[in-house]
Every structure is written in C-alpha cells, then in structure tokens.
Amino acid sequence: MSLDIPQLIPQLQGMAQSAAEQAAELERLLPKAEQALDSCAMIEAQELMDKILRAGSRWRGARPTDESINTIFPPPELPDSFTVIGADGSQIFTDRHALALYFLINIGSIVVAHGSGEAPLVASHPELFYEQQDLYPEMMGLISSALVSGKRDAAEMAELARLSESARSQPTLALLDNGLLLWITTQELDQPTAQVEIIKSDYLRGMQAIRDTGAALGGYIDRPRTSNVLRLLHLAELPLEAINDETLRVHPYQHLTDRMLFARRLPPGHRSSRFELLPSNQDFSRAGHSIQFFYLHTGTQDQIARVEVPGWVAENSKLLDLTHAGILEECRVTGMPYVLARAHELAVVSQSDRQALERALNTLLLERGIRSEISQKELAKRWVRSGQRPSRRSSLP
C-alpha cells in the first residue's frame, strides 16, 4: 500500500467533523423542505407553470405531471408471472500504452421469468473495435472515452430491445442500471457531432423497439444525488417577478438532495409522484420518449432509488405499476434489482480478463510475424502492481 494513512489522519478527522456538522445542518433544513413540498402542491398548476417558463431553458428543475407532487403511491399488485430483463455494459477504452489500439464493449444481460421457477437466461456479448474508422471517427483523433461510453449505452439499449422482442408473450419490464437520458447528449463536450447523432439515433431506435413490444422500460439509479424536485420547491417559493438566474442559483436547499427529502416521506415500497425531467429532454421528447422520474423506497434499509421511465410507460398505468412492483420484487433479496447486479457481473471486464485478451492477441500477432509490445510505462506499472511493497518514504514532519 503506497498511501500513507497515518499522515492523513488529521485530515480524516477534519472530514468526519465537517460531515457531522453538515448532517446536523441538513437535518435542520429537511422539515422546511418537507413543508415546501406540501405548500408547492397547493399552488395552482398554471401559476407554477408560469414560474417554470420564466425560469427558462437552462433551469435544471423538475416539472410536475398530472400527479400532485406530494402524493405517495403504495406498491401495486404484481402479476402471477412476468419477465424482467436487465442489461449492463462494460468496456476497455483505447490505450496508447497497450499492445495494440482497440476498444472493447461487453454487454451482459439476463432474462428472469418470474413465476416459472426456471433458471434465468444469461448472456455476455463482447465486441472488439479495431478498424481505423472505429478508432478515428470523423478524423478527429483517437476516439474519446465519452464516445466509447455512448456506444456502450446504445448497445445496452439494443440488447434490452432484442430480449424484449423474445418476451412478448407476458408482461415484461426491461431495466437499465442508469438514467434513461443518454449521458453523452447531456454533456457539453467537444465531441464529433455526427458520431453523437449516430449513437443517439441507435439508442432511440432501441427505446422505440422496446415500446413496440409492449414492454415497460425503466432506468434505475441507486443513491441518486440529484435535486430537481428541491429546485422546483425553491422556484415555487419565489415571486414570479423575482425569478432570475441569480435567485435560482442560490437557494436554501442546495446542499440537500431529493433522496433525503423523499427518505422522510416514503414508507417502504411506496413511490413518489412522477416528475418530468428538464431541460435536456428535447430530443427524446421529439422522438416520443420524454423522460419522467419518480423516487422509490425499495423496501430495504431506507434505500431511496430514482427510477426514470419514458412518458409512454409513465402514462400507462399497467406499465407504470409493473415498473414499480417489478423493481420492488427485484430489490427484495439484493437491495437493488437482482437483474442489474447479475447483468453487471456478466458484463464486467476484469484486469485479468484484459491481460488474457492481450495475451491471446499477442499470440495471434506473433503468428503473423508482428512483434508488438506494451509501452515501457505500462510494463513498469505492471511490475509494481504485481508486487507492491511497503513504501520506505518517510513522512513529512
């Protein structure tokens, strides 16, 4: 271990003290936020909409839906038999120190037919990308990690779509271990636009394919740190004419999270009302997949998850109930959806997997007369990783 823990002890003590003080402050704020939730529910819908419009397109709050914002919903009944599908992805990013330039995406998936008593269907689909057009999209240099992650997200959605098609015969819930908004589209990054568009188009096609099968689709976010609902509460408290970037930026609930608020409101198994996600929802809305979300007490140890669903699930009571009850059933034993834990296990590419892959690649390259080696830097890193010794470095006084 190279980290000098004794040297860090005073800082760790300071960190613990700060966390305790912050927790006390947040505890003081939470009743106010709860009160604000109830007050906001009393405001006329049109008045609130006017305030939301005034906040503008850059405001990152939640918009209420047809459900009153302080209503809580008990766990719905589950069908006797239903199917839950989970998909998750893992990747090896391009590495200029590696044996060769490539990237890999591995998608793990699982289909559980609840009520069948049968072992789930599991799969793992790895794909290697090594052609010049894969590595250098639009001639803008080596593909970025963000684009590889975007391709992985689209592949996860495609896998859910493929598996939903084969489960058409009974109620089906397809789950992703993430929010449903494609991450790369929410980032203001210097990415090749055409590549992002291709990824977005693939992703939305997958969502549409799932919709066409009649399955529900949900994105499960464990321990969310978002505060979209709290932003709405702050906005609701402001007079219309006082709403501007400055008053929106600083608000009394800014160190709280929606999770903390709903942990006080939701009994086990219950969900909050639905909210619409703003503002990065336009592309999805245009394609018929506007994203809504709710908070859910998963039933174990005060765990509050955020669940994102497309509008066509949110506004279909059967699909929404299946999403709510299906996630609860999935969380019953493992605290998070079992299918997502397993899909992750099936997808993850370990360090030893990567080394085995590169050994196989090296053999095949040698067979073709190509002698390729990892960089000296990577080699040196492997030496120290494989036999780390205690540091002899002395601590500073």
Add this chain to the structure above:
Amino acid sequence: MSEKAVLIARVTRCSTRSFVGASRLPEADVPTFGSFCKARAQRGQSEVIGLIYDIRIEDDEMARQIAIAADPSQEQLADNRVSRLIPIEISCLAVGYSSQDGYAYALPPQPPMTLDDVFALSRDEVMAFTQSMDFVPLVFSAPGLPADELLAACLRYSAEVRPQSEQRAFLVEAGRVCARQLAGDVARLDRLVRNLAP
C-alpha cells in the same frame, strides 16, 4: 476427433512442486479431485502436468446474500445453482511435464507463470500420460497431501478412460506399483487397493 481443451483456471501462484489456479466456472466444468490438468511452462516449450488435489469454492457475496435471505425466489436460486459461475481455486501437484520428447515423470524444470491458462487433460492425454506409472512416487512423496485418496481417485479415473477390456489390467498394474511404494505398510496398502476397486 480430438476433444476441445477445457480451460479450468488461470495460475495465481506456483512453485516447481505445485501450482494453484483460480477461475469462475459453470458447475458442469468444475474439475474433480484426482483429475489431471496441464499448464504451459518455459514459454510454451513444455507443459506441466498437474494432479488436482484440492478444490475450494471461494467466498461469493451474492450467493451468501441469497443464502441468508428470508425468501429468495425460485428463479434466483436456480440462477445461482445453474447459471452463475462458481468461483473456485484448484490446487495441483506437479507430477510430470511434457515436451517435444514426450512425457517426463519428474518435477518440471520451471513452473508455469502467473495467469497461465490451466486446461483439463483430455481423455486421450490421460491415457497417454498414465501409460507409465512413474508419477506415482511423486504423489507418495508429496508432503501434507491425502496421497492415498488422491492416487485412488486418479487411478480409478485413469482406468475409466480406457477401453473396458483394458481397465482391469490397468488397475492390477497400478496396485502392483503402489505395493512397491508401500511395501512396509500393509494396512495402508490394503486400504488403497480396496479404494482402487471400481
């Protein structure tokens, strides 16, 4: 038609006398006590032949979580029994090595290296390796192993891979070799020979 080599582990630690490999496998592929395996050594110039003397099922948090759950679903139980890969660690005694000249029944010049693949020996390879019983003394001389049970299991399996007509002769010859090794301990020899019976 030759069998496809089954990868059962990757080497995690090793010495000239033995090596240990770890892996996650479906239940059907978990190797058995007393079966043979091989791992590449000397940069592929030789293969160390191992005799599996210990198989450990490693700790698995997911399985533990399901085991202690009040009411896991039948599908989750089935998933863990059938589909999930079982984390195992296998310990292998080096009982010989193969090179271009054929099999040698001695400790290998070099052990396999970390993360080298460990494959199960195919039935043909088991038959070829056990044409000679010269590996038997290496098993008896290995300290701290259940040598008698290990040999009995390995020799029984080596007989089973042979045609029915050759099995009895193979076991009789195995008994003779063991008798030479255990000449001074008739009671132990008696137990071992009884364990050899199919």
